[in-house]
Amino acid sequence: GAGVSQSPSNKVTEKGKDVELRCDPISGHTALYWYRQSLGQGLEFLIYFQGNSAPDKSGLPSDRFSAERTGGSVSTLTIQRTQQEDSAVYLCASSSTTGVYGYTFGSGTRLTVV
Amino acid sequence: LAKTTQPISMDSYEGQEVNITCSHNNIATNDYITWYQQFPSQGPRFIIQGYKTKVTNEVASLFIPADRKSSTLSLPRVSLSDTAVYYCLSGSGNTPLVFGKGTRLSVIA
Numbered sequence: 317g318a319g320v321s322q323s324p325s326n327k328v329t330e331k332g333k334d335v336e337l338r339c340d341p342i343s344g345h346t347a348l349y350w351y352r353q354s355l356g357q358g359l360e361f362l363i364y365f366q367g368n369s370a371p372d373k374s375g376l377p378s379d380r381f382s383a384e385r386t387g388g389s390v391s392t393l394t395i396q397r398t399q400q401e402d403s404a405v406y407l408c409a410s411s412s413t414t415g416v417y418g419y420t421f422g423s424g425t426r427l428t429v430v
Numbered sequence: 431l432a433k434t435t436q437p438i439s440m441d442s443y444e445g446q447e448v449n450i451t452c453s454h455n456n457i458a459t460n461d462y463i464t465w466y467q468q469f470p471s472q473g474p475r476f477i478i479q480g481y482k483t484k485v486t487n488e489v490a491s492l493f494i495p496a497d498r499k500s501s502t503l504s505l506p507r508v509s510l511s512d513t514a515v516y517y518c519l520s521g522s523g524n525t526p527l528v529f530g531k532g533t534r535l536s537v538i539a
Contacts, residue, residue, distance in 0.1 A: 359474070421475070
């Protein structure tokens with residue numbers, strides 16, 4: 317596609333529910349990243365996929381968070397048993413190489429846990 | 431932890447040139463310097479990237495001295511629409527970029 321697409325753009329969920337956030341990267345981009353951004357804060361790295369390699373999960377804050385990338389394209393970030401502190405904007409980015417030439421970010425999914 | 435240090439905020443009047451300096455004292459040989467711009471409710475947008483000396487594109491210039499321990503993003507003749515958060519990052523292609531809190535630039539009429 318022309319850009320990185322994320323859905324939904326907004327998600328309100330009740331505490332304890334599971335949510336799935338989707339990212340559709342730019343076609344042909346081998347690297348895909350998930351970040352989250354709390355209000356007024358910088359971006360916090362969550363997970364990184366590069367081609368067929370095992371993902372770098374070092375940024376996932378707890379075992380309630382998981383992500384997969386099917387067929388080297390679309391990625392889904394799943395948060396189980398959501399907590400209020402999970403409320404943030406979840407940003408996905410992709411890059412054509414390993415990021416040296418810059419990432420293209422989506423507009424994010426604003427998650428609100430009530 | 432972010433590998434760069436930059437001012438938390440800056441103010442500028444419209445039409446002025448704005449220079450945002452970033453420190454990266456421990457930059458690795460393979461690292462590039464990349465700057466992103468973020469508007470409210472949007473993801474960051476790539477502005478410019480460099481390794482050393484000077485890089486210029488239609489949006490900005492990036493100055494990196496020979497020791498590469500710092501860099502300066504230069505925005506010529508800013509307008510109100512340049513009000514945003516600017517992030518300076520250093521890194522290579524092997525690991526995900528680590529974002530700090532960035533510099534919040536406010537352009538005043």
